[in-house]
Amino acid sequence: MPKQPHTTLSRRERQIMDILYQRGRATAAEIHEAIPDAPTYSAVRAKLRVLEEKGHIRHQEQDLRYIYLPTLPREKAKQSALRHMIETFFEGSTEQAVAALLDSSSARLSGKELDRLSQLIENARKTGA
Numbered sequence: 720m721p722k723q724p725h726t727t728l729s730r731r732e733r734q735i736m737d738i739l740y741q742r743g744r745a746t747a748a749e750i751h752e753a754i755p756d757a758p759t760y761s762a763v764r765a766k767l768r769v770l771e772e773k774g775h776i777r778h779q780e781q782d783l784r785y786i787y788l789p790t791l792p793r794e795k796a797k798q799s800a801l802r803h804m805i806e807t808f809f810e811g812s813t814e815q816a817v818a819a820l821l822d823s824s825s826a827r828l829s830g831k832e833l834d835r836l837s838q839l840i841e842n843a844r845k846t847g848a
Contacts, residue, residue, distance in 0.1 A: 728775070731758065735763070735767065735770060736789065738750050740789055744786050744787065744788045745787055746784050746786055746787070750767070767787055775791070
């Protein structure tokens with residue numbers, strides 16, 4: 720049975736996951752090249768082992784190299800991370816999380832984005848009622 724991914728990631732682990740989600744799959748060397756201000760190659764390999772132990776990635780052997788892939792689709796990983804963030808920082812309150820996001824970014828939201836948010840709220844009202 721596949722291991723359920725552990726949600727807490729370090730900055731470097733998040734960088735590696737971002738690269739894997741962008742590319743879909745990559746070798747340790749490709750990941751090392753893509754990391755800004757990269758640590759040593761062996762440090763990247765160590766992070767890959769940790770991510771695999773946490774259940775976030777898996778590897779396939781191909782031509783004597785390991786190819787690393789995320790274990791969860793990006794959408795599922797985003798939902799899981801979002802749930803974790805809401806539970807950790809907003810006492811489980813979606814309303815508090817949305818309010819914090821709007822407070823910090825309302826000046827940067829376009830009319831189209833605000834309309835989209837209004838539509839999502841309206842849809843939630845209809846389906847929740």
